[in-house]
Amino acid sequence: MFPMALRSLNLPGVGTKYEFVTDKGDTVAIFFTKTGSIQMYTLQQGCNTPSAAEMTPVEARRLGNILTGAIIEADSDSVEVAFSALADLRITLHTYLIPAAIAGKTIEDLQIRAKTGTTVIAVSRHNMNIINPSPSFVFETGDAALVIGETDQLKSFEREIMVN
Amino acid sequence: MEGIVLALFICLVLALVTKYLSVPAIPFYILAGVILGQAGLGLVASNEISHFLSEMGLIFLLFFMGLGLKIERVLENRSAVLTSGIVDLNVNMIIGFAASYLLGFSLVESFVVASAFYISSTAMTLTSLIENRKLMIKEAETIIWLMVFEDLVMIIILALISAGNQNLIVFAVKILFVLGILYALAHYGKEFLISILDRDDELPILFTFAAVLTTASFSMYLGVPETMMVIALGVAFATTDPDAFEQHARPFKDVFLVVFFVFFGVTINLSGGADWFVIAVICTLAVVSKLVSGILTGIYIHGSALSGIEIWGNTIGRGEFSIALAVLYGSPVVGATIAAMVIVTSIVGAFMAKYSTSLRRGIVGLGRRSAPPRRIHTKH
Numbered sequence: 001m002f003p004m005a006l007r008s009l010n011l012p013g014v015g016t017k018y019e020f021v022t023d024k025g026d027t028v029a030i031f032f033t034k035t036g037s038i039q040m041y042t043l044q045q046g047c048n049t050p051s052a053a054e055m056t057p058v059e060a061r062r063l064g065n066i067l068t069g070a071i072i073e074a075d076s077d078s079v080e081v082a083f084s085a086l087a088d089l090r091i092t093l094h095t096y097l098i099p100a101a102i103a104g105k106t107i108e109d110l111q112i113r114a115k116t117g118t119t120v121i122a123v124s125r126h127n128m129n130i131i132n133p134s135p136s137f138v139f140e141t142g143d144a145a146l147v148i149g150e151t152d153q154l155k156s157f158e159r160e161i162m163v164n
Numbered sequence: 165m166e167g168i169v170l171a172l173f174i175c176l177v178l179a180l181v182t183k184y185l186s187v188p189a190i191p192f193y194i195l196a197g198v199i200l201g202q203a204g205l206g207l208v209a210s211n212e213i214s215h216f217l218s219e220m221g222l223i224f225l226l227f228f229m230g231l232g233l234k235i236e237r238v239l240e241n242r243s244a245v246l247t248s249g250i251v252d253l254n255v256n257m258i259i260g261f262a263a264s265y266l267l268g269f270s271l272v273e274s275f276v277v278a279s280a281f282y283i284s285s286t287a288m289t290l291t292s293l294i295e296n297r298k299l300m301i302k303e304a305e306t307i308i309w310l311m312v313f314e315d316l317v318m319i320i321i322l323a324l325i326s327a328g329n330q331n332l333i334v335f336a337v338k339i340l341f342v343l344g345i346l347y348a349l350a351h352y353g354k355e356f357l358i359s360i361l362d363r364d365d366e367l368p369i370l371f372t373f374a375a376v377l378t379t380a381s382f383s384m385y386l387g388v389p390e391t392m393m394v395i396a397l398g399v400a401f402a403t404t405d406p407d408a409f410e411q412h413a414r415p416f417k418d419v420f421l422v423v424f425f426v427f428f429g430v431t432i433n434l435s436g437g438a439d440w441f442v443i444a445v446i447c448t449l450a451v452v453s454k455l456v457s458g459i460l461t462g463i464y465i466h467g468s469a470l471s472g473i474e475i476w477g478n479t480i481g482r483g484e485f486s487i488a489l490a491v492l493y494g495s496p497v498v499g500a501t502i503a504a505m506v507i508v509t510s511i512v513g514a515f516m517a518k519y520s521t522s523l524r525r526g527i528v529g530l531g532r533r534s535a536p537p538r539r540i541h542t543k544h
Contacts, residue, residue: 011308013232013290014299031299041300049521052297 080151093121094154096162098143108135116157118149167208168217171200171426179422186295187514188288190425190483191507197429198503214427220377221424222488223394224417227376229286229315230398231406231413238312248306248461249313252479255457256282263449267442269498272325276493279321280502281450285483286311288510292478292517303474306465310479318485319395325493326389338388343396346379350400357401361408372412375401391492421484428487432503433496443501447508454480470524477520481513482506 009017011031019029025045032038038060043050055063078094102110107120123130123137124144130137139145147157174196182189200208210218238245260281264274289311293304327335350357361368379397383390401409455476462472483506490502516523 009305010237011299011305012234012237012312013286014294014308017299019300027300029300031294033294033299035294037294039294039297039299041297043300050300052300054297 078154090150091148092151092154093146093148094157095124096145096147096157098139098141098145099162100141101163102161103139103141103143105139106135107133107137107139110161112157112161115160116149117153118147118157120145121148122146167200167211168214168423171197171208171214171430172423174200175422175426188285188291188481188483188510190285190288190487191510193422193425194429194432194487194503194507197426198432199429200426201430201432203432203434203500208430210427210431214423214430217420218424218427218491220416221420221422222491223376223380223390224413225421225424225484225488226391227394227398227413228410228417229318230395230400231402231409233312233315233395233399234402234406235399238316241309244306244465245309245313247464248310248475249317251460251464252310252314252457253282253317255460256453259449259453259456260446263446267439267445272493273495273498276325276489276498277446277501279318279325280482280486280489280494281446281453281505283314283318283321283482283485283489284311284454284479285481285485285506285510285513286315288481288483288513289478292481292514296517298474298478298517298521301474302466303462303471303478306461306471307475307478310461310475314485319392321489322389322392322395322492325489326392330387335388338386339392342379342383342386342388342393346393346396346400350403354404357404361405361412368408369412369415372409373416376413376416391488424491425484425487428491428499429503432500434500439497443504446501447505450482450505450509451480451512470527473524473527474520477513477516477523479513480516481510483510 006018006020009019011017013034015031015033017029017031019027021027027041027043027045027050029041029043029050030038031041036057038055038057039052040055040060040063041050041052077096078092080090080092083089083091113119120133120137121131123133123139123146125140125142147154149157175193178192178196179189182192197208198204202209257278260278261274264277264281265271269277289307293299293307298304323339360371376394376397379393380390383393398409455472458474458476458479459469459472461475462469465471482502486502486506490499494502
């Protein structure tokens with residue numbers, strides 16, 4: 001038996017509708033309306049009136065991330081992302097506040113990649129973001145660095161670099 | 165010029181307020197026009213500029229409607245579209261025509277009033293379905309296809325009325341000639357059209373504007389109804405990249421259509437023999453006859469009169485197309501009658517669309533109370 005037949009339908013003037021019935025008999029319908037908003041309806045089996053939520057595209061994407069399990073762990077300064085298509089690759093993004101000890105040094109001086117295997121992918125300084133800083137980038141006190149790597153590599157970043 | 169600016173400013177305020185309250189803006193634009201215009205304070209009068217802008221509003225409204233009409237999609241859903249569409253057409257046209265004729269309108273006037281009486285506002289209906297979060301109810305699809313059917317009938321009505329006093333063969337040949345040019349443009353010029361639409365500069369929007377205006381004036385020059393031809397242009401362009409055309413035509417439609425509505429109100433003349441009794445009867449019947457057609461459709465399609473009440477609640481409002489018919493073919497009396505009908509039905513419609521679900525539940529509740537008490541079912 002085909003578990004869930006996803007029905008997609010183009011409604012003239014309104015937008016596109018996606019609908020499927022779950023194994024338990026509940027119905028879920030999503031409408032991408034022409035006004036740009038996304039409406040999600042759920043109808044419990046045996047119930048007559050659906051309940052609805054209207055979302056902006058950003059909110060809908062957030063919901064999608066939660067549902068696909070893309071975000072496993074989300075606390076204030078770190079996010080772990082799992083890619084099920086890449087043999088369950090789990091990769092973590094972590095933000096660190098640069099301490100005075102390493103201020104004035106460059107990424108190259110600190111040998112971040114060689115020592116820890118992590119990469120600094122962005123630095124936030126005075127509300128400005130520097131994406132993909134070059135090896136000659138000089139840290140300042142108060143910079144927030146976004147570092148990417150596996151959990152173990154980030155642990156070694158904390159040990160090797162942050163206490164330097 | 166000051167008149168247009170004043171009218172536009174008031175419409176801007178009205179748009180803000182109606183959006184905030186989520187009620188349709190069209191009746192308020194017309195009311196504002198009536199109050200500002202010759203029937204009210206006399207602050208704003210229509211002139212050549214307002215007339216031109218209004219006409220553009222109408223032309224872009226119809227072009228937009230054409231873009232949304234995907235004929236092949238209609239043919240795929242023939243059975244769904246036809247049953248509800250034919251019930252809706254027959255009930256409302258017959259009631260509308262009989263009432264107007266009996267109330268003393270001439271045959272042609274009665275046909276114009278009946279057509280305006282028949283055609284619900286697609287814009288109001290679709291907005292109300294989205295805003296009241298009714299897209300999932302089973303009647304929603306029926307209602308949406310009903311609007312498509314009404315749009316198709318609108319094209320036929322435009323053809324019928326404008327063909328009225330012409331040599332039919334010459335008329336048909338001219339129409340086929342223009343349609344042929346449009347088809348050839350969309351078919352052989354497809355690559356070119358898409359390459360123009362893909363650009364980031366002013367060309368796509370300039371092209372859209374020029375194409376619509378050229379089609380309109382070329383049709384006028386040939387003596388074929390420009391209204392039909394801009395719809396046809398929309399249908400033809402919809403075969404290339406309808407989303408891009410919608411995006412480029414939307415600003416023109418949105419602005420000029422507001423001018424169109426408010427200046428329709430401005431030109432309403434209540435001293436021209438508009439009869440309050442006639443207006444009251446037409447307005448009441450306009451609400452009632454959609455209830456009749458709604459219930460019949462509900463029974464035919466969903467096997468339930470209650471579904472009919474949902475269909476009714478969302479299709480009461482008459483709007484842009486009724487006004488278009490009044491502007492194109494209506495005498496002052498017809499215009500005033502249709503204006504009143506649009507204002508009354510769109511306000512009643514907005515209210516019913518919001519509360520139709522509660523109304524339905526109320527009716528079911530009443531039925532339950534009068535029925536013998538049933539044993540309470542418990543699950544184990």
